[in-house]
Amino acid sequence: MAFKKSVVAFAGTPEQEAKLKAVIDAEKGHKGALMPVLQQAQEIYGYLPIEVQTMIAEEMGIPLEKVYGVVTFYSQFTINPKGKYKISVCLGTACYVKGSGDVYNKLSESLGIKGGELTSDGLFSLEACRCIGACGLAPVMTINDDVYGRLTVDEIDGILAKYRG
């Protein structure tokens, strides 16, 4: 398999690096510290490009291939940056039987991107998620921290327009 490198050039700041080092210092030595470190690193940088993975590997004394293996195993870790607005459509069972698949397809069509991709203006990224547990509101999607429930396909373009400003 080709080595997966982020499509966007890495632009980390010294402040971010200092924060990451502080996180590693606090967690280092705890059993099973890699996951919490990766989670906090993703909070700092927004994603986990190979540059960040390398820093973590070196600071923690863990082989890079192990770090990379863990990063690519879990769906919450991303090696590509997300959009300014992260759209996440629930494709859990309760939402699916109420038509969230149509909502997802409509979003993909309107944005011109597939799941896991980012629009060329960097505004939106789209992904499917597994059940956020708001099944009473099915079908549900979230855009950053905003939750949209009882969605219909017709509402999608109007909602996107709000974020395009």
Added chain:
Amino acid sequence: MYRSHVLVCGGTGCTSSGSGAIIAKLEEELKKNGLEEEIEVVKTGCFGLCALGPIMIVYPEGAFYSMVKAEDIPEIVTEHLLKGRVVERLLYSETVTENGIKALSDTNFYRKQHRVALRNCGVINPENIDEYIAFDGYKALAKVLTEMTPEQVIDTVLASGLRGRGGGGFPTGKKWQLARNLVKDADQKYVCCNADEGDPGAFMDRSVLEGDPHVVIEAMAIAGYAIGATQGYIYVRAEYPIAVQRLQIAIKQAREYGLLGKNIFGLGFDFDLDIRLGAGAFVCGEETALMTSIEGNRGEPRPRPPFPAESGLFQKPTVLNNVETYANIPQIILNGAEWFASMGTEKSKGTKVFALGGKIHNTGLVEIPMGTTLREVIYEIGGGIPNGKQFKAAQTGGPSGGCIPAAHLDIPIDYDNLIAIGSMMGSGGLIVMDENNCMVDIAKFFLEFTVDESCGKCTPCRIGTKRLYEMLEKITSGNATLEDLDKMEKLCYYIKNNSLCGLGQTAPNPVLSTLRYFKDEYIAHVTEKKCPAGVCQDLLTYKIIDIKCKGCTACARGCPVGAITGTVKQPHVIDTDKCIKCGACMAKCKFGAIIKE
């Protein structure tokens, strides 16, 4: 002393429908009317009736306001809280009677429920340890530490008949006994809590963590005492931010009160807890994969034996139970094994929480005694199927479970009965489907999920589920033969028998159960090239019914590919070769003249 309490649901369902804004508005209005000293606002956990959220209950009257909006708050404050006049138009309609308000416990949704695990959800403020203590919180831990030996604790849990609520149904007491006795000279043991609720459509564990986090902490400390562990880990989904935050608050408060940490109650017992966040991997709900993940690795399962009771987390003896299982423990200790065993069926004791979802009126969380029938849950508690549609199937057990047809609606729900009819309890998701859901499509939906979530370690699961998915795709696109159905069934058993962990061993269940009960639908897809429910796009054709079409041209204008032709006021026609089956015309037609079949 407050003269009135306003309970507002702060669970994920109601927060998603805007309960945060309601609480803010409520506090603002109370202040404006000078009522902040008289009326207390409590942000609670889930009440269960998520379909009607945001939910608010005003005590002492017990007025149950549903689907409350921020604009309604001034009226509730000035009318109800200031003048004592209940705002009837906002009450849950079922609680309104001629003689005033009907108690919530008398409504259809709550009448047959019995809350043990969810006892405090929607009752207490989960961010305040004093409220948990006021409802007998940490009393079971005190009883265990002062009056019971570890063996007595294990015997009590054994005698209660409690079985794992995460899906497997293994007797909890037995698990504890093995972890206590199997390795005599272990220098360290661990207690873990599986809060990686991955079954899409199940959210009871999240509701317990959000509504009553201390019950899990207390139960884990009891488990620690029983097996001889001093450290615990709660592995919780990162997708549950509210639950994680409340757990963190609860752990901090418990430490401050000396209920976690060194020398608990001053009785010489040490036990502490850490939270570990999952990162979105369904397989981590499997016990060995979960532990591998806590250790900081790819969450892949490993062969058993050795079982976790012998060599689990960090190769030490470990007990792992799920959230709902723990939520039962303090009540069992306080009320006794006989009390718990008096509920339920012969081999499945106590209650079970189900997350009702899909095509059902009252979506939400319900807790029922084991042995309640599916019919009672769906039609009495759940309020039946909306829009006058016919019930087709209930799906339990998530991607590991199966679909139950109408013929089995009267079977009492317990572990063994569900397995006998080809499904399983799972963690308690219960998704209702109606005549508009295609069972082949549902099976394909679950297989897509398992293909995506298979960790890839063992071949039968990694490749088998992919092939199974492709066969289903062949069926839903109209390219399969009857022979493929037999091949598919054989492959199902191959995957079941040869996979390493529970994920692969149960992944074919959605296919097998739909083949068993809805074979006619599969056959219709294969031989007639038709999807009876009208879901599978490749097998559908859109048609205009001549006599219903008024020739308004709305459909022709709405068609993105120009597949509809016709003159004004004359019936239109769809060119099926051009049609991309997007359904836009059907949505545009005001006369119901367009059908798909």
